[in-house]
Amino acid sequence: MTHSNRLGGGLVDQSTRLSFSFDGAEYQGHQGDTLASALLANGVRLMGRSFKYHRPRGVMTAGSEEPNALVELRSGARQEPNTRATVAELYDGLDARSQNRFPSLKYDFMGINDRFSNFLTAGFYYKTFMWPKAFWEKLYEPVIRKAAGLGSVSFQDDPDCYDKGFRHCDLLVIGSGPAGLMAALTAGRAGARVILAEEDFVTGGRLNAETHQIGDMAGSDWAASVVAELVALPNVRILTRTTVIGAFDHGIYGAVERVSDHLAVPESGKPRQVLWRIYSKRAVLAAGATERPIAFENNDRPGVMLAGAVRAYANRWAVTPHKQVAIFTNNDDGHRTAADLMAKGVTVTGVIDIRPDAPSLSGAEVFAGAQVVDSTGRLGLRSVKLRLASGELRDLNCGALAVSGGWNPNVHLTCHQRGKPVWNDAIAAFIPGGELPFGMRVAGAANGDLSTMGALKTGAQAAKDALDDLGIRAQLPDLPKAEDAKISLTPFWYVKASKGRAWIDQQNDVTVKDIKLAHQENFRSVEHLKRYTTLGMATDQGKTSNMGGLAVMAELTGKSIPETGTTIFRPPYTPVTMGALAGRSVGKDFHPTRETPSHKWATEQGAVFVEVGNWMRAQWFPKPGETHWRQSVEREVRQTRNSVGVCDVTTLGKIDVQGADAATFLNKIYANGFAKLAIGKVRYGVMLREDGIAYDDGTAARLAEDHFVVTTTTANAVLVYRNMEFARQCLWPDLDVQLISTTEAWAQYAVAGPNARNLLQKIVDPEFDISNDAFPFMACGEVTVCGGLRARLFRISFSGELAYEIAVPTRYGDAMIRALMEAGEEFDVTPYGTEALGVMRIEKGHAAGNELNGTTTALNLGLGRMVSKKKDCIGNVLSEREGLNEDNALRLVGLRPVDARDAIPAGAHLMNADGDVSAKTDQGYVTSAAYSPILESSIGLAFLKGGADRMGEILRVVNPLEGQDIRAEVVSAHFVDPDGERLRA
Amino acid sequence: MLINHPLLGPRDAQEFTYLGDAALIQRPDWQADDAADQFHEYLYLRDNPAGLHRELWFHEAGDRSWLVVTRNTVTHEITDVQLARDVARNEGRST
Incomplete structure (x- = not known):
């Protein structure tokens, strides 16, 4: 196998061979590759199209900060859009596709947008789609929505499962570079419970990307030796492929572990990802730093990358983006990339250093005081144009340009509460400041200590200090010899000589010009700048672009960068898939399903269920030959009112x-x-x-x-x-x-109808007298049933019939319903569901949820006299407020249509028979409506102004939305048995 | 957030249901001459401090204790947790 751009060495296993495809073409890579490194090894620089202008783009970074190389992984139900190729671990059979292009990455029709870039500047949408107003919903929005977005979703259910879990520790160490490893080692040796979380699939952080020695070992070997010691400690847990996404209150951190993303299909029984909630007593943030680019004209061509990333590809993955690489830098770190590339046999065609006093470098020409002003290469970089210190312009051939503008500490997690980063002149970047999250200390590059030695030292010290807080004694480990270079950097953000578009934010296609426009239109605060230009939005949240944007705005306003300030960093640190946030709470497990004790029996009867407060309740019980739900419901009502019915009221x-x-x-x-x-x-x-x-x-x-x-x-x-x-x-x-x-302890059944007592006398043990005299309406008592089973009997009625509720311990609920139905056979007993229950309570005029709707008082409900004025009870003082007690307050009434063929529409409003239909003349509203099989008419319950005194009045019942307008008579809400004779029979 | 339950030790805030200002314990006397005004104030008027706030949390997914939690609304720091019943007694609600 030959990879055109594969070098020697590295931390990939070059003896392995993994096949993968990108846009249908087959390639090979090695164990340890990412999709990005494997594509570069195969000479593929073009990996995507930009969001707005559809510009050809390649990979820019080697980590989770990647703005450009967003791809779609896998196919079918496992298709995953907008994944950064830089963190997609290569596996055999990986299937990846580019996004946001049609018909292909090389020929993209929407590339036409680039020609219209003068129109598509910041604020384009706000200015263009203002009018006519009606066009927004019908035309603009659908068109914009179709054009927007990058990847596509499968619209299929995710076949994999996601989990949530909890972890506890004394010390959480975030990041396993030199600082994190020293922190974990210090705490681990002291016996503290340590969790070491690493975003990457290998530990060691930046040590894997550098050629630094630690002690007498290669940095990556030193990291491996520390990890070996940590793995052997029972009190240390190392979580790789785990990104800490947020710092929350009281030392709680959120972390996503990508358990199976590096496999084609998760192992049996394993989740794809786990969302951890980590309870830490203390934490050390050792999240490292992110390099920032320098903006110049056409700086977005595939092949223009960050210098640290080019170095990482060479050292860790043994890959170069091209045979000929040039460097563009404002600091010494850029020179390291040149040196490392040359050591690997890559030609460095030049080091363009903006500093007039740039150090020299053996093996490559250094252009001191020079700048890159433009580039060429439609689908991949061919050359850059330099302006030398003398002012002379020169073209320099290169297929890759490694750009270094300095390093920004990853302060994100320090700001998730109230932290406010502070400016550090020495590295020209923000470092953690203000009030950090509870228990957090910051070490290494994340704190602005950019040297390896600084990281080792501060990592160990931070852990020791944290453990001191907890009363755990820790010893500082011996510090090995390590790189300790001073930072030498001249702040430089963008090339002013560039005339065309110089990209600040490649993910959102924001250029220096866009920021100037925002300034010109007075969107000058960083938060306004972000919203107006979209700088720093989307999946990378501006990790490589925010600082550049701030610097340009600071220059325009004449303020310093710290005066300009940063936008607020919020969780999550990197994008989190919805599946991880949902965990197991999907589909039928979204919330609990509660089944009543008669559920199995009801299922056997073919009941139709409805969900009520998580409960599955039988709605009706269809019988053979019944083709419409109303047939079943009306039969259940008639059978109950004529003889006896049984309903599960356990809920x-x-x-x-x-x-x-x-x-x-x-x-x-x-x-x-x-x-x-x-x-x-x-x-x-x-x-x-x-x-x-x-x-x-x-x-x-x-x-x-x-x-x-x-x-x-x-x-x-x-x-x-x-x-x-x-x-x-x-x-x-x-x-x-x-x-x-x-509620869950008792199974309870309503037994209602003229034969209710006859039925129950067969169930309740004979020593309990439940005759009307011994057990009248509203009696209750403890009884035994079926030969000694303890039960409770209540003579209460929701249906208006002679009725009881009988309760038995839940485990007997199934037996009880079967016993009731068997005993009731001679009375032609029927089970009834919530629909028949509803019809009967409307017939009886009993209030339910429709009437107790959060706006109604006892007075409205016709229960005003029940509210005692002679005692203290919750609500009685304020129920006497004037506004709730007006003479024409709403009162619960019944409605019957004048024309028996009409149906009362639920939710309709009441108007005077000869008045207008308007909100001003509104007389009330219908809360419940049903067809009463007993009255053979539609009936309704309604709240009517002064309703108690309007019996017999004819009203209009109107629903203008549906064009309904009928006449109905105001009647008593008690349609059936208004005197309650049946209850007491 | 973690709430240090006086009986059960530190518990995750997810186990609790939040109600609001612990002033809700001070339910007015229903027989006072200005009972309606007092109840109006009790029910509708609340302080909204940036800083320490005494508030009621119900351990619904736990032991069903109502707690009075003193929390800094700016930093979420919790400085004191007591059983609401003890607070109510101390504030003179014993009958």
Whole structure:
């Protein structure tokens, strides 16, 4: 196998052979390659098209800061867009494609945008698509959306799983370069629990990219030896392929571990990625530094790269982007790249150093005081144009240009709370400053110590100091000999002699001109600059471009760079896939599914289910021959009202209230009185919010002097319990009362209809008398059923029929429904679902969630008289506010259409029969509507202004959105059995 | 965030439900002459300090204790955590 640009040595295993494809062409690489290094080895410089102008682009960096080489990986459901080729680990069979081009990378139709660049400058959208207004939604937005974006998504479900996990440590070390390794070693030897997180798939950080010696070893060998010692320590955990994405409160860090991204398919049972929440007592940030470019005309051609990246490709991956490389630098570090390349046999055609006093270099011509003013090469760099110190212009052949403008410490994580970076003149960059996240120390290049020795020293010291805080004694390890060069750099951001476009942000196609335009149009604050030009947005978040942008703006405003300031760094440090954030909470696991005790039985009956507050409730039970849900529902209603029906009501919240002060407590919780409720009786109750709005209703059954069972609506079970605990602990802390939720502990069934008692007498053991005299309406008690099983019986009714609710321990719930149905066979019993339940409660005029809608008071609901004025209860003081008690306040009424063929539309508004239809003349609104099989008519419940006094009035019921307009008569909300005779039968 | 529960030690804030200002413990006397005004203030008027804030958190996914947490709203530093019941008693809500 021959790679045109592969060099000798490096940390890739050149004996291996991995096949991969890019845009359909087959290539080979080695174990240890990234997609970017393997493409460069094969002589591929062109890797993508730019976002706006569709300019040909190549790889610029060798790490996660990459702005240009964004590719699509894999195909089918595993297709992943916008992945940086620089961090995509090569594996055998990797399938990658370029993005944002049509029909191909070399010939891209949208390249035409580049010709219109004068129009597509900063603020283009804001200026151009202003008018006509109607065009935005219909024309501009769809066209822009189609043209925007880079990669494409598969629109298929992700076949892989993602996980979330928790890790704890004394010291979290972020980054495994020289500083991070020394920190981990210091803490590891001291016995502290250490987590060392490394973004790369190998440890060692920059040591793998340099030729520096540490002690008498190559830097990468030294790193390997330290890692070997750390691996042997049981108190140290090394997480590679793990990016710490954010620093959160109290020492908590978020980290994404890419467990399987380097494999075609995750190993069986393994997630693709894990989102870790790391609880650290202390942390050392050793995240290194990112090199920054220098902007000049046409500085975005494939082959123009960062000098440190070119050096990394040569030393670590044994790859050069081209046989002929030139260097453009403002500092000594650029010269290192030249030296390392020449040591690997690459021709350095020249070192262009802006400094007039640039040091000389053996083996390559140094152009001191010179600048690169332009470049040539449509799909890849061919030459650069220099302006020498003398002013003379000269062309220099090169297929790659290694650019170094200095290094920016990776301060990102120091700013995720309140950190504010401070300017450091020596390296002309921001270093961490202000208030760092709790427990964080910064070491090495991330703190502005750019030498290897500085990193080793500060890494060890930071760990020792952190452990001192925790009372753990640590010894500083012996410092090996290491590179300790002084920084020599002349700040230089862009070439002023360039006339054309000089790119600052290659990912967003922002040029020096765009920044000048933003300045001219007064978008001068860095935050405005960012939004107006999009500088520093998207996947790289300006890691290589922000500083350049700031420097240009600072120059234009006449301020210094620190006065200009940085935009705020926010998590995540690098892009995080949605799957990792979602973890296992996808599809049916997005939230829990709660099944009632009769679920299996109901499934056997072919029930149709509906989700209510995470519960799966039977909605109706279709019988053979029923083709429409209403047939099933109406049959269930008729059968129940004519004989008997059974409904699973387990989902209602149940709260057990016990203690000597239980009655006193309920008296405060409910608007109506409970103190005098007799043992063995149930009472309906309404709960108010403190503002006087009714928020829940239910029943409380008194089983003993000091024991009540409260029921809540299904939807509010959690909220009511929370509020009751608040009242118990915070408002009346010394009442002798205890609460526990028993919703899941009891299976509960409503048995309703004229034959309800007859049915239950076959279930309840004979020693319990449940005759009407012994167990009247609103009675309750503890009984046994089916020969000794403990149960609770409540004679309460939501349907308006003679009805009971019977509760048994949940594990008997399945047996109970089967027993009830068997015992009811002789009465033609029917199970009924939530729809029939709803129809019957509307027929009876009972309020439910539609009426308890967060805006209605007890008065509105027709329950005003229940609110006791003689006691302290939550909500009673503010329920008396004038505005809630006006004479024409909304009141709950019933509606029947004048024409029996009409249906009352739910949600419709009520208007006077001869008045206008307008918001001003609005009389109220319909909350619930149903077809009543008993009345053989549509019926509705509604809130009507002054409704209690308007019985018999004809109103218009209108829904202008749907063109509905019918007439209905105001009637009592109690359509069925208004006197309650059936309840008491 | 981590909340140092007085009974259970440090717990992740995810286990809790947030309510708001611990002044909600000071529910007015319903029989006061100006009860309506007091309740209005109690329910609707809150301080919104940049700095220390005493607030109510409910350990819903835990032991169901209501806690009074003193938190700096600027830095999220938590300087004190007490059982709300103890706070309520200290503030004179014993009956």
